[in-house]
Amino acid sequence: MKTNEHDYYSELANWSFEDIDYTSEVFTNWIYEDEIKKIVNEHTKILDLGTAAGEKVLKKFPNCAEILGTDFSNEMIKTANKNLLQSGRKNISFRVMDNLKMDTPDNYFDLVTARHTVIDPVQIYKTLKEGGQLLIRGVDKLDCWSLKRMFGRGQAYHDVKPISLIDYEAILDAGFKDVELIPLHVIEYYKTKEDLYALLVKTPILDEFSEESFNEYERKPIEKEIFEKYVEQNTTKKGIKLIRRYYGIIGKK
Numbered sequence: 001m002k003t004n005e006h007d008y009y010s011e012l013a014n015w016s017f018e019d020i021d022y023t024s025e026v027f028t029n030w031i032y033e034d035e036i037k038k039i040v041n042e043h044t045k046i047l048d049l050g051t052a053a054g055e056k057v058l059k060k061f062p063n064c065a066e067i068l069g070t071d072f073s074n075e076m077i078k079t080a081n082k083n084l085l086q087s088g089r090k091n092i093s094f095r096v097m098d099n100l101k102m103d104t105p106d107n108y109f110d111l112v113t114a115r116h117t118v119i120d121p122v123q124i125y126k127t128l129k130e131g132g133q134l135l136i137r138g139v140d141k142l143d144c145w146s147l148k149r150m151f152g153r154g155q156a157y158h159d160v161k162p163i164s165l166i167d168y169e170a171i172l173d174a175g176f177k178d179v180e181l182i183p184l185h186v187i188e189y190y191k192t193k194e195d196l197y198a199l200l201v202k203t204p205i206l207d208e209f210s211e212e213s214f215n216e217y218e219r220k221p222i223e224k225e226i227f228e229k230y231v232e233q234n235t236t237k238k239g240i241k242l243i244r245r246y247y248g249i250i251g252k253k
């Protein structure tokens with residue numbers, strides 16, 4: 001059955017990886033959550049775009065004046081509101097909003113965060129106060145490249161321009177200052193093949209999500225033989241190896 005990104009995430013309705021057992025080795029001295037902590041104080045108002053079920057906000061974001069988490073999936077926001085009640089945290093709210101049709105007030109937020117989601121830097125610029133900051137983390141074209149090559153498909157597999165460069169240029173074009181693009185190199189080790197399989201089922205790594213254009217795609221089942229071959233070739237003492245390529249971008253209004 002054909003689907004699009006909205007339905008894909010609505011069916012998922014929970015973006016938690018707590019059940020997946022893996023370790024990571026981080027090779028770049030830039031950690032998204034730490035960068036947020038450096039910026040935030042008790043007066044900061046934060047907008048978190050593509051917040052999903054709000055886990056990152058509820059568990060990793062520091063206390064501050066206000067946090068609004070938004071997502072275009074109703075189901076994600078329902079789960080986020082349930083998680084909020086259980087967390088007991090204050091000054092946080094969640095609501096539905098499309099990142100590409102933002103309706104937040106102009107010149108209002110001190111910080112806009114967006115992790116692994118689509119952004120429109122022009123709309124983000126408008127909703128930020130003068131001197132406010134944008135902080136994003138994304139999954140780049142070469143993420144899990146050896147795995148995607150084996151399957152001959154995957155997120156951004158056929159894209160010509162890497163998403164990091166598309167975002168970087170769009171952020172500069174929107175008028176942001178002091179813009180920095182930081183490549184993030186990480187190696188993950190999955191404890192068992194079931195853990196790696198669970199990751200592939202829960203994420204679009206092997207799906208034909210293009211970062212250059214929005215289109216519908218057909219979710220294919222994971223071919224067992226190719227998966228077993230990847231596991232065989234990448235099993236190490238530390239676990240089954242998966243090379244990740246993320247990027248971070250910061251910019252100021």
Ligand SMILES: C[S@@+](CC[C@H](N)C(=O)[O-])C[C@H]1O[C@@H](n2cnc3c(N)ncnc32)[C@H](O)[C@@H]1O
Nearest residue numbers: 009050051052071072073097098099115116117
């Ligand atoms: C990969 S998840 C990331 C969730 C969370 N930010 C995190 O880091 O764990 C991507 C989220 O972005 C949301 N999303 C994708 N496109 C969106 C759009 N145009 N507007 C709002 N949310 C969107 C999805 O519904 C999903 O919850």
